[in-house]
Amino acid sequence: xxxxxxxxxxxxxxxAPFAIASLFVFTNVTGIFxxxxxxxxxxxxxxxxxxxxxxxxxxxxxxxxxxxxxGESEGVDPRFIHAVIQQESKYETRAISPAGAQGLMQLMPAxxxxxxxxxVTDPESNIKAGTKYLSxxxxxxxxxxxxxxxxxxxxxxxxxxxxxxxxxKETQNYVIKITANYGKTFHPVLSPADAxxxxxxxxxxxxxxxxxxx
Numbered sequence: 001x002x003x004x005x006x007x008x009x010x011x012x013x014x015x016a017p018f019a020i021a022s023l024f025v026f027t028n029v030t031g032i033f034x035x036x037x038x039x040x041x042x043x044x045x046x047x048x049x050x051x052x053x054x055x056x057x058x059x060x061x062x063x064x065x066x067x068x069x070x071g072e073s074e075g076v077d078p079r080f081i082h083a084v085i086q087q088e089s090k091y092e093t094r095a096i097s098p099a100g101a102q103g104l105m106q107l108m109p110a111x112x113x114x115x116x117x118x119x120v121t122d123p124e125s126n127i128k129a130g131t132k133y134l135s136x137x138x139x140x141x142x143x144x145x146x147x148x149x150x151x152x153x154x155x156x157x158x159x160x161x162x163x164x165x166x167x168x169k170e171t172q173n174y175v176i177k178i179t180a181n182y183g184k185t186f187h188p189v190l191s192p193a194d195a196x197x198x199x200x201x202x203x204x205x206x207x208x209x210x211x212x213x214x
Contacts, residue, residue: 105130
């Protein structure tokens with residue numbers, strides 16, 4: 001008698017889910033196929049940076065990070081930079097004043113050139129230059145926030161001339177509003193490393209901070 005060799009076949013796909021589930025359990029228990037050595041490796045495409053929660057936000061994470069980094073680099077409190085930008089442009093990248101000041105930190109052409117800003121419409125370039133100017137003014141006026149702001153608005157020459165805040169209504173209101181928003185009248189002049197400690201800028205991720213990504 002001739003015996004036929006038959007290969008068993010599934011008659012229906014209804015057993016497929018059960019087979020797949022069984023394979024999954026088997027491979028996870030035994031470690032076959034899904035061992036750490038064979039597991040897919042996920043590489044982060046960007047490095048997370050952190051910003052203290054008490055620092056204001058522009059509602060644009062990338063812009064917040066630019067401000068934060070500029071402050072770290074120049075030893076200027078990012079909270080102070082935010083207060084200036086809020087008053088100057090309300091975070092409008094292409095803001096232009098009647099006097100010709102441009103960008104987020106409303107730089108006049110001469111000031112932009114003086115502090116290395118080649119494109120006032122570029123947020124990073126504008127903020128870096130504006131922060132360098134703020135840092136320079138704070139050093140010049142020994143950490144006096146009101147005089148630094150008066151210099152930023154009316155020019156340091158006007159502050160020298162009047163030996164204080166110039167008697168210009170615009171400048172006086174400008175100083176009052178930003179000082180109230182920032183909440184301080186003195187900003188210590190420190191190195192970037194010391195400023196990071198003084199202004200409680202977190203160098204490493206921590207639970208009580210807002211994470212921002214590039």
